[in-house]
Amino acid sequence: MTELRLGMIGFGAIGQQIARQLSTVPVGAILSTPRALEQTRAVAPAGALVTADWDAFAAFAPTLVVECAGHAALRALGVRVLGLGADLVIASVGALADHETEADLRRAAERGGRIVIPSGALGGLDVLGSARHAGLDKVRYESRKAPAAWLGTPAEDTLDLRAVTSPVVFFTGTAREAALAFPKNANVAATVALAGTGFDATEVALIADPEATGNRHVILASGAFGEIAISVNGRVLPDNPKSSVLAPSSLTRAIEMAVARCVI
Known part of the structure; x- marks a missing residue:
């Protein structure tokens, strides 16, 4: 080897x-x-x-x-x-x-x-990829983060993040639109799209939630295979609230998988 x-x-x-x-x-x-x-x-x-x-x-x-x-x-x-x-x-x-x-x-x-392409801050990409072969019709991805995590993004064009007192959906669109408009926040949307129905067929909702205790990622999918509902609430990186602790860990796993003799 x-x-x-x-x-x-x-x-x-x-x-x-x-x-x-x-x-x-x-x-x-x-x-x-x-x-x-x-x-x-x-x-x-x-x-x-x-x-x-x-x-x-x-x-x-x-x-x-x-x-x-x-x-x-x-x-x-x-x-x-x-x-x-x-x-x-x-x-x-x-x-x-x-x-x-x-x-x-x-x-x-x-x-x-x-x-x-690693799993990033969420899980379930294996089952999503399997569903694509078994018959996948619809995929929706939702990202829910504290308002501070959306500072410095186009979210500030639509609402005052420092004054948010209840959950606000400030973006709905395709994974392509989300990934290009929110390059530091929506990499997961792109990963979901690549694993499932593609950039233009994947629905995305971005949410600012003052009660969020971490970065929550949700995948909802359906098709001939059945239904998928996956939710991960990850702790944020102390040095970067836009990202989750799981994000670098998924990269670490990708490195280790390159040398592993038993792959799961």
């Missing part, structure tokens, strides 16, 4: 949590931005190459790269990573809602490494 050589793009709150959780695979190289380079070096695992230079990162010859740096980073670097022959684990799944980005990455994967 080929040795797994792990690289990471970005090393913020999610990347650092992944590094803390890993027990079997060391982080070998981290690609940073020039602005964050010194800060990243200060918190990087001992022995890891930390660089802002693509050529130096590529020379490390990673076999698996985890992207946790945002939509722009995935668009700029995803094709390059796959071109190295490395598998690419994507955190910023919502970037695939852009037709050109998805097409470019899929073409690159046909010639190079695989695209790996």
Whole structure:
């Protein structure tokens, strides 16, 4: 079996949590931005190459790269990573809602490494994917978070988040619309869409709830197979209330699954 050589793009709150959780695979190289380079070096695992230079990162010859740096980073670097022959684990799944980005990455994967999409902050993608083969007609995804988690997003264009006193549905639309409008909050919507009926057939509702105790994700699906109702209420990352503790953990699991001899 080929040795797994792990690289990471970005090393913020999610990347650092992944590094803390890993027990079997060391982080070998981290690609940073020039602005964050010194800060990243200060918190990087001992022995890891930390660089802002693509050529130096590529020379490390990673076999698996985890992207946790945002939509722009995935668009700029995803094709390059796959071109190295490395598998690419994507955190910023919502970037695939852009037709050109998805097409470019899929073409690159046909010639190079695989695209790996983790479950993120929810569960049930296995049964949703199975239902797609058994007959899946309708999928609805709901995201319920505290108002503060929606600050800095288009939600502020429709309501005063600091004055919300009861749950408010401020967005309804397709998974494509949600993922593109809320790039830091709706990556899960994109993941649900890819597992099920696609970006344009997946219904999405985004909710600001002042009584939310975490980030709640709900999948409702129906079809010839039967019905699915899945709900996950995840604790938020202390350094990033827009994301859940489960999000980096799902990336950690994807890394470990790449070397596991028993896969579940």
